[in-house]
Amino acid sequence: MSSLRSLYDSKGDSPGLKTNMGVDYAIHFNIPKDPKERAEAEASFTQLVESLTKIGLATEVRDGHDSSLLIFVKVASEQYLTTQIYRERVQDWLYGVRAAAPDKDVSTAFSAEPVSDAERLRLVYLLITRPKNDGGAGITPGSGQWKRVASIFPLHDHAFNKRWIKEWSSKYVLTERDLNEIRDRFGEKVAFYFAFLQSYFNFLVVLAGFGFGAWLILGRYSFFYAVVNSIWTVVFFEWWKQKEVDLAVQWGVRGVSKIQLPRSDFKWDHETADPVTGEAVKVYSPINRFKTQLLQIPFAAGCLVILGAVYLFCLSVEIFISQIYDGPGKAYLVFTPTLILTGVLPMLSTILGNFAEKLTEAENYETEDAHDAALVQKLFFINFITSYTPLFLTAFVYMPFGNLLAPYLDIFRVTAEKISAKGTITTQGFEINKDRLKNQIVYFTVTAQIVNFLLETIVPVVKRKATQQVEKITNKEVAAEDPEGEHAFLERVRYEASLEHYDVTSDLREMAVQFGYLSLFSCIWPLAPLSFLINNWIELRSDAMKIAVSSQRPIPWRADSIGPWLNSLGFLSWLGSVVSSAIVFLFNNETEGPGGEPWGIKLWGLLLSILLSEHIYLALQFAVRHVLSQIESPGVQKEKAERFNMRRRMLKESLGEEVTKKPIPPTVKSGEKITRQALEEEAREMSIKGSSPEQAFWHRQQGMDESVQVGRYIFSQHSSNKTAKA
């Protein structure tokens, strides 16, 4: 089987893609190469099948090639799954995720709201991975007892995928229906990424248009462009925050982040009663965690120093070679810094990323969400430094202080001279390259995006093709043993097993970094939004392709937001107001004077422009929030209405009609004639009860008419007083 891509392109479908054989999940199990480990691996495998069977899953085992097994799993009893799903829906309502409880009648509930692929797959995955005491099989891929479980993955629905890719490559804008389809297949977490990307794309259209105009008319470092850019980031960010809530309500997942998945690696020191549910919960001392969290400070400082030093070194070398050095081999030496960066940076990023993971592990969070959030925070920091440091250095060190620092770069010349023969190195006068900042931003917004695209989509395909060629040769003999009629299907599953997990976090990170370039630096080159617009149009489609073709089908997790990246976006939007204003202030009038004189810049002017810009930003944010909060989104309204109706219904059910109706006030005697009988009656009553002052007080006037009469009497008295006096 060459590649799915080629299959999608061909007219007829391969037989292996037609059916999923009713499989819910495939489990990829590694067979150890070392015969000594065989016994232990077999025991683990047996346990795996036993555990799966115990929770009501049917299993089929096949050869996985390349020393692995494939264990196919499906739910044995549909009715059991239905109960599970129903239970989960009820639980959602218990935790306030759903406004209305599902219908009491199970079959009515399911016909009103059918089970989507995503819902089914998520529940089966939870069944497989949940701890045993929580009703699951407790299988945690890759860790502990299950270290040989390479992956647990659902099979791609290739009929859908094919249609999906075809549709998207021929339409410009994703509709709600498209997003709903993604949600139904791949879960809300992935759907939120696509929804974000599409919204971001839509907003970019406006900024790209404006940016193009600004590029034509205003040129770079335009004050006006910076202001519009800042407004744009605020409006987009605040709008997205609302859109997120709206989507979450529409998809019935609002507040789902409150129902947290426990982390399987969580280590606890004591148990205590949950203050809400009363059940026993495992607790890890927050003080110990805080102590570990404090390690983030040296970690951050370390990242800053190490990465900063690398960048600073490369900048120095680059300046020296390109602008001072004038000796032999200059044409080749110019590439030295780029080579250093390309070689060192990915390595450093990976090391620091691993370190961040270790640190987060040590912080020992109770839930997957808290763990992810803490990790994302650290990754964002690393990404922030690696992505923006070159620009920061150019804008705030090289450009203003270049002339002052250049003489120090002579150290390179001296060193080089010591190594080589004397006199061969010649130097030229240093002059600041005013285009450096623009060249850099062009590199980051255009070149780097193209390179990134190639790395993300083309390289994995090529890589896999090569390995498949190798595998084909080594595995030929096993292929023959596949049961009749299953060969094509099994080949396809083996192929899917060899694919990578789809990681939505890294795609979101990419977008956050891009948003940062836009917010912080796009005033340098107003074509940046246009470049990103084009990039994102392709990104949307290539990400879909990545999921459909070059990744395993993702586990359809739920989410009610793009998660911790939201904070990163907010931070970048705010920082943009500060950085943009500083850049515009520093370089706006570069055409007027020779520039480059750091003492020519009025420090108070710089500070004032930052101060003003930041406060205008904050005021703007406040205003946009206020305006948006006035507009209640349809989703939220729908939810409120549902919640209200559900409560009214429940109220009627449990309290009966009459309570919800308005009570009828009791009739007060409105002036019954004072008959002798009535007076006698009253006198008798009083003599029985004994007349207290209170009783006497309320018996002076019998009914409304008497009150009115007495009132009129007092009226007349006061009037006569007046007239008497007058």
Next chain:
Amino acid sequence: MSSLRSLYDSKGDSPGLKTNMGVDYAIHFNIPKDPKERAEAEASFTQLVESLTKIGLATEVRDGHDSSLLIFVKVASEQYLTTQIYRERVQDWLYGVRAAAPDKDVSTAFSAEPVSDAERLRLVYLLITRPKNDGGAGITPGSGQWKRVASIFPLHDHAFNKRWIKEWSSKYVLTERDLNEIRDRFGEKVAFYFAFLQSYFNFLVVLAGFGFGAWLILGRYSFFYAVVNSIWTVVFFEWWKQKEVDLAVQWGVRGVSKIQLPRSDFKWDHETADPVTGEAVKVYSPINRFKTQLLQIPFAAGCLVILGAVYLFCLSVEIFISQIYDGPGKAYLVFTPTLILTGVLPMLSTILGNFAEKLTEAENYETEDAHDAALVQKLFFINFITSYTPLFLTAFVYMPFGNLLAPYLDIFRVTAEKISAKGTITTQGFEINKDRLKNQIVYFTVTAQIVNFLLETIVPVVKRKATQQVEKITNKEVAAEDPEGEHAFLERVRYEASLEHYDVTSDLREMAVQFGYLSLFSCIWPLAPLSFLINNWIELRSDAMKIAVSSQRPIPWRADSIGPWLNSLGFLSWLGSVVSSAIVFLFNNETEGPGGEPWGIKLWGLLLSILLSEHIYLALQFAVRHVLSQIESPGVQKEKAERFNMRRRMLKESLGEEVTKKPIPPTVKSGEKITRQALEEEAREMSIKGSSPEQAFWHRQQGMDESVQVGRYIFSQHSSNKTAKA
């Protein structure tokens, strides 16, 4: 009747204070002095009694003296009231204010949660004032048809009041029990004010202690004090925000601000269906409202210009007379600016306040809350200018630029000379009074507070005593007509009718302004917190006294917060970080040089210190919020637990036990022996259904044991492959 104060002091109780005669509300109705209006007033009175009777209230009418009627009102049927209260509790639950629905059995519900005075009185008040189509009598005191209804007020519970005042004057700290008692008598809105004041007082103890130490050791304009002060404001503000939620949960009013009282004066242009409840609601075009809201800009500018001009003029006059002028009458003339301010400011404030009210009226809000919030915003702005402008002028105009501006003040001399005989006016050299700032803050924190206290508590008592003396003489003849045994009671009610409404907003405003002095200017004089501490100790008690003795009993409104003042406090806390840092930067080293040279100040240093201080403030706020959010308050936890349990209970009730229990997974054949019979059975089944590839796939392995066997076989194969290859 001389005064309640004297009664409370005496040993024996006056007979009029012993009982409230079971009265829920007294309605004070003015009788017109002009006989021409009598007919119309009588009609209105008759309608009033009719309307009250129709909604199930019993009435008694008595003479109110001084051309007025007193209409006493009580609920005719306790059962009717109970139904109303129960209905309201259910409604609270419908809107999510209560976590748990009240018990289905009404009497159980009321024994679990008895009706408090406040709850009863609030509901009766709502009955009286709610529109007729909403089941009320539709009586809106003072407006339209009911313009002669001077007030509707509940009667004081003097037994409680006496005990309350006695207790509070002998204890240092209010406990939760004290607050709960206030809540039960005067409603949550008043209780929140006292809770805030007590919390603020508790926090002040710390700052006052530190401030005293700083005063001894650090002196004024201390950088260190300013930092601690800023931390204190952040911690207090964030803590109070949490405390508020906690109290709201404890008092069962969390989210009560969402259930909004419609404003009776609201004018609507069209009707539309409520998106949540589906009922018809009246709507006023938000665009029209926005247009009116835009008038706030000229209004704010007007306030700023008018009040600023008055202050600037007074400052100039003061400087001229005290520091430049040296002619005759200086000793008297010095008081001119104070006289101008005392005369003009209250007048201006009242005019602007009235204007703010008119403007808010014109903005035409749907609900009381929105109206109040909009009004408070405007009042806060006026108060902000009147309270802080003198200090701003001294700190940022007089002190740095005094020397530059002094020559311009010669205009006064010239003017004065023109008017008077030439040569009589002598002048002296101008020198900046460095103590001016300190003197002013001492004035605002000590003198003004004492004056304010006297105005608030002593003056009204004196004023009332005087008017009572007059009334006593004019009303003697009517007194004789009071029914037997009711004279003392009626005299007391007449007295209460003559009292002012208690306005919790103005008390909160006073505290917000005080908090502002602390946050913005206390670095000038670190004894300020100590002074406020003493003031607030008295304030707490004098406010209690004000409610009990010199105001009508307040309508016990509900609230879940101190309302719009919260935003004001947040704003002041933030502004404090900016203003304090500027003041400390400007005056910190006043001892070193002669100062007063504005160009000696480094502008970039000032801007940098503001920028730094503000960002430290924001970071601090973030950190404090984070830490506080980690600590879940007991109230919120309790609410969550209640909500959870209620849902679980409802679930069991409506779905039956079995759904909430964990379902038992179906048993999958775990290795039944493959008998001939079984195989035949299967073959038959297949021939009936027709064997699809899917069926064939899942029938290759029968049950768990076969799967395991097949797996082991593949294991062995791979091992043999390995060994064969090796």
